[in-house]
Amino acid sequence: MRLKSAIWVSAFLRRCMVEGIFGAVVRKGSEEAGAVHVIVNHLDGTCHLFAPAPGEAHDEMGERRWIAEISPPQTPADAMALLDRRLRFDPDLWIVEVEDRKGMAGLSATA
Template sequence: MRLKSEIWVHALLRRCFAQGLFGAVLRKGAEEAGSIYVVINRLDGTVKLLGPPPGSSIDEMGDRIWSEVIPPVTSAAEVQPFIDRLVRFDPDIWVVEIEDRTGTAGLTVLPGT
């Protein structure tokens, strides 16, 4: 059984806060099953956008897995047009931003993405 998107997002933020990271919900989506996208600000001038990978988004341990949706860019403003296109396609998405110098925010990112 998968967690509701809203619960998962709040758990991610709580975990980030516990690790000393800052995060915020930029866009609320459908509480039950909206897709989740994570903007990671590396605080070095680069930003990347993680989203659900093609195919299964759950690994064999039951954890969510992520892929880079677009190549890293130099500002959050460069990510916004892509997010706007996603919202036009699926208005139920969640967008969360995390500030993390490691670039993963503790998420499992598929290699090669």
């Protein structure tokens, strides 16, 4: 069984908070099945943007699969510009931003 987007986002932000990583919902999408995009702001002017991986949305363990659409040296403004273009075609997507200087907030991209 797959989690609704709203429940996954809430659990992700709670896990980040426990690890000392600040995060917030920048844009709330469809509660049930909106695509979740995560901006990991490294607080040095660079970021990663993780988006749902194409194809199968979950791996064999039931974890969400991700692709890194933007990687350093791209900026959070670059990530938001890309997401603004996406919103024209998919108004149901979620945008979550977390601040993690040392890592990627526990997310990893699929190969």
